[in-house]
Amino acid sequence: MRSALRFLICEGNPSERNEVLVGLGGRPGSVCFHDLLKTLEPHCHVDVVYPADGEPNFPKGMSVGDYDGAVISGSGLNVPGGEDDPRVVRQIDFARSVFEAQVPMFGSCWGLQVAASAAGGRVQASPKGNEMAIARKITLNSDGRGHPLFEGKNSVFDQPAIHVDEVTHLPSGSVILAANGFCGVQAASIIHKGGVFWGVQYHPEFDLDDMARLVRRYAESLVDQGFFADEAAASEYAEWLQVLHQNPEREDLSWLLGIDADILDQRVRWREIENWITRLVRPSAQK
Secondary structure, X not given: OOOOOEEEEEOOOOHHHHHHHHHOOOOOHHHHHHHHHHHHOOOOEEEEEOOOOOOOOOOOOOOHHHOOEEEEOOOOXXXXXXXXXXXXXXXXXXXXXXXXXXXXXXXXXXXXXXXXXXXXOEEEEOOOOOEEEEEEEEEEOHHHHOOHHHOOOOOEEEXXXXXXXXXXXXXXXXXXXXXXXOOOOOEEEEEEOOEEEEEEOOOOOOOHHHHHHHHHHOHHHHHHHOOOOOHHHHHHHHHHHHHHHHOOOXXXXXXXXXXXXXXXXXXXXXXXXXXXXXXXXXXXXXX
């Protein structure tokens, strides 16, 4: 048994999308997860693969089965209509390989959709459109309240989110753990070919600064969707998010934005991922 855990991150976005985000000062999803994992497990080893850009290029001598845990980040790609898109197909194939290797897997947003698709589930466009910035009143069901993914978590909470697609049909061997008024599958556990996946539709890896930069990136589209009156209003909202991120004690902004410790307290926001490590990854690595 290795004392230091070894993680593999699948970056969900193609490089050109990440270049735009980085140009706005943002972090790609794989970087968010890398930083998070190194904070929770300072001695861990983290590798990243980029199947949206080509076949996964593992470090020399390494394969999926050599890792203690795998993570699939978010993405601006879409599973619906992506059946012939190699950027999508390669990620679904990646998830299948992780299931087959029986490596514990976690995914946020796109990661949940990819894992569900890899195991035989279905993803469709959300009939309610875009769940943007904050997913409100995510509620654990009875299975969720008893599941180790949510140990120490409130039964109702908010989390960062941005998605227009959602899992509509889970594969056999799955359990829905949480939902809210916008999305019926906000969290799920999937067991497939002996592998175990725990995933969420929201983004615990994102902080308010990450969300602010996404608001700026998609400002024109968000105005068209009716979230903001104009791009100036979107920019003002993004600025408020960043100020609150830098000054979480600002009760006036916390009240104005309706954001509390669910998101402002990093360890509360990360609780699901920390539980995945302590309750699934470490026990599996110790076998």
